[in-house]
Amino acid sequence: MRLTGWGRKPAVDAEVFAPYSIPDLRSRFPRARFRGIPRGNGRSYGDSALAPQVLSSRRLDRFLAFDAETGVLRCEAGVLLADILDVFVPRGWFLHATPGTKLISVGGAIASDVHGKSHHLEGCFSRHVERFSLMLADGGIVDCSTTQHADLFRASCGGMGLTGFILEATLRLKRIRSAYLRETTFKADDLDHALSLFAEQSGAPYSVAWIDCLATGPRLGRSLLMTGDFIDDGRLHGIAKTPLSVPVDAPGFALNRYSVAAFNALYYHRVRGRQRERVVHFDPFFYPLDGIGHWNRIYGKSGFTQYQFVIPKASGAAGIEEVLQRIAAFKRGSFLAVLKTFGPANGNPLSFPMEGYTLALDFRLEPGLLPFLEELDRIVLDHGGRLYLTKDVRMSAETFRAGYPRWKEFQDLRRKYGADTTFRSLQSERLGL
CATH class of the missing domain: 3.30.465.10 (Uridine Diphospho-n-acetylenolpyruvylglucosamine Reductase; domain 3)
Known part of the structure; x- marks a missing residue:
């Protein structure tokens, strides 16, 4: 079976094992010759769930x-x-x-x-x-x-x-006690304003910002910060929606600096006042893109990657500003640019979040992108950050080890349980695991 991640590149011809039950897994799974990776619904963006053999x-x-x-x-x-x-x-x-x-x-x-x-x-x-x-x-x-x-x-x-x-x-x-939330949108003039709004709204149960990654000068980092909290009106049933879908791959020229800049300007100005409040269903609040089938086709046949990083709070503003400046100079910005705050890290060796700020950006795979992302890698590492494995399709083993200093502890545990010779993906081989 031909498999890809959500970013659609790379693709691999895989032997897929999909048991119906645990007894079925025990009776039919060829454990002795399996050298591959578990896979769920295939929504990780890169190559973390790709291998010549897959256990679904x-x-x-x-x-x-x-x-x-x-x-x-x-x-x-x-x-x-x-x-x-x-x-x-x-x-x-x-x-x-x-x-x-x-x-x-x-x-x-x-x-x-x-x-x-x-x-x-x-x-x-x-x-x-x-x-x-x-x-x-x-x-x-x-x-x-x-x-x-x-x-x-x-x-x-x-x-x-x-x-x-x-x-x-x-x-x-x-x-x-409701399927609906009260959503408040705040308009931020620049990055410092956005981060100060995050601090002011730190008690909100849910918060996220869309950020204009092509804005420059005094508008650098202008954003729309959305906060939300479930209301208490007893309406627990969903709303009927007409499903939408992207029917074909968009042409490669459709996403360019001009179309992205135009979209970003329109999206930012859709909120006219400094603040807007409304009641929304949980679906569009948490999962706006799930309502569009095959939305990854908008990036064309070449596919795309999402670049998501986290930088500790102490250097977050400086690090994100430097990244945004580089993206604006690169002139190939993302219209899906999402900024969030993280609480403290947990004790899991390869868990991504640490206390600070995370920025996620989608880029169409095209010539010149990978060297540019390596430049961003250096900025992220210089500020003590790391990249998200679930979105990754190209980071080097050196970048991985610098961002995840407990990688050796993780690999030692894999050896302890024999996982290092059985469970492997294209990503793990690329990262030296």
């Missing part, structure tokens, strides 16, 4: 148990976050931590230790996972939690599938 969780998609008093859910690893929301939002439950797409599997959310608009208060996805079962390289299945096989638990949360195959998990949901 998508058929392991059953709910196993739910406690209606505590909100504790047990489910198989192939269940999508969308499945959880479809079933449990009408019952008054939501996810504590959710990324910008609900079309990822629970196993993938753990393996990427995903984060979202609430990280400054609620941390990563793993903070709300009580336990999961993991199939090791030798075929054995172990329970992992903060008290059982804690080393495997921490390494697997953010471990990109390189410790084993997650079979099922138990996680805590949060109580809500």
Whole structure:
């Protein structure tokens, strides 16, 4: 089967194993000759879930148990976050931590230790996972939690599938009393203004900013900061939506500095006053792009990559300003540029967030981009930051090791459990794991 990540490059011809159940996995999975990587719904952007052999969780998609008093859910690893929301939002439950797409599997959310608009208060996805079962390289299945096989638990949360195959998990949901949020949008004139607004709104449960990465001079970093909080009106059912889709690949010339600059100007000025308040459904607030099928086609056949980095708060303003200046000079900006704040890092060796600021930018893959991103790598590392493995398709082993100083600890654990000779991806080989 021909497989890609969400960025559509690279592509690999893979032998895919997709068990229907754990007994099916035990009886038919060719463990002795497997040298590959687990894969969920294929929404990681680069090559972290690509290999000549792939072990898919998508058929392991059953709910196993739910406690209606505590909100504790047990489910198989192939269940999508969308499945959880479809079933449990009408019952008054939501996810504590959710990324910008609900079309990822629970196993993938753990393996990427995903984060979202609430990280400054609620941390990563793993903070709300009580336990999961993991199939090791030798075929054995172990329970992992903060008290059982804690080393495997921490390494697997953010471990990109390189410790084993997650079979099922138990996680805590949060109580809500509406499917709607009160969204407040603040208009920031420049980067310093945006960061000061983040500080002022640090108590908001959810916060995110769209940033104009092509603005220069006194407008550098002009932004729209959106905060949100669930309201209490009892409306727990969703809204009917007409699905949209990008039917074909956009031509390569469609995204250029002029079209991106025009879009950014229009998007920034769509909010006319200094502040706007409205009530919105959770879907467009958390998952605006999920309503557009195949939106990755807007970047054309060449594909795209998302460049996401985090810089510690102490040097965040200077680091982000330097990155924005380089992007503006490069003149190939992103119209999907998202700025968020992170709370403290957790104890997982390869988990991405650290206390500071994270900026995510989409770039069409084209000549000259990769050397430019290497320039950005140096800025990020000079300011003590790192790149997000789930979005990566090109960072070097040196950049990875500088950004994740506990990489050797992670690799030693893989050797301890025999994972280093069984679970591997195109990304892990590129990074020297």
